[in-house]
Amino acid sequence: MDPATIIGILLAFGSVFAMVSLEGAHLSSLLLPAPMxxxxxxxxxxxxxxxxxxxxxxxxxxxxxxFRGKVQPPEQVIEQVVGLAEKARSSGLLAMEQEADAVDDPFLKRALQNIADGTDGDELRVLLEDEIATRSKSDRVAAKFFSSMGGYAPTIGIIGTVVSLTHVLENLAEPAELGPMIASAFVATLWGLLSANFLWLPIGSRLRRLADLEIERMTLLMEGVLAVQAGSQPRLLGERLRAMIPAGTAAKNEKAKADKGKDAKLKEAA
Known part of the structure; x- marks a missing residue:
């Protein structure tokens, strides 16, 4: 789980509440039911x-x-594909049917089943690319929905302020109440801006980023299983797939893998 979204949203709202407190105002003046x-x-x-x-x-x-943001690390995907390549070289492509039964990922399961069924490599590539494209469109629908709400919210806040100010103008005969009423009128604009920039737009961007990472994972798997079908040597396949990972991500994954290996050796020595 990657808590970046939760942490960011909490810090953003916390900053606003901290400002309100430091200004000597009351949070109750912002938490008005009607504009919210x-x-x-x-x-x-x-x-x-x-x-x-x-x-x-x-x-x-x-x-x-x-909020969960669970994405399989690229290095883990590569290790899985290299293991499949080793299995295919030792037991043949028909062994991929057993591997398909053992995996939970529907995309990888279908790919391995097609390999075991003897599907042509070019046809399999077209099939997997179409599935990736369909998944990309589906994932971006949610991101677009929240991003569009981020565009509407500030304007709706302004509409709420205009409605409230209309009510203020109806009560000009009561000067003592004008100050609180005008302040309350701008709460709608405030919540429009807050909800857009603290909730909807970050969530939309987050979903779009997660969709990109998922497409990268599926593409990595596609290239890997097609290479397994073609009989690629496992070590070379691993190097080829690592070359597809951005340099910063690859270095981070390699460091984590090296640290894990060191910890294992220390445990064995103990």
């Missing part, structure tokens, strides 16, 4: 209106993933 209901309710409503109900349900289903 308008901003959050109307933002979600127009988000639904901008797409389809299916898009909305896809976005809701993807929301927990934005």
């Amino acid at each position: 209901i308008l901003v959050f309710g109307a933002t979600i409503a127009v988000g639904i209106a901008s797409g389809t109900l299916k898009d909305f349900f896809v976005a809701i289903k993807a929301l927990p993933g934005a």
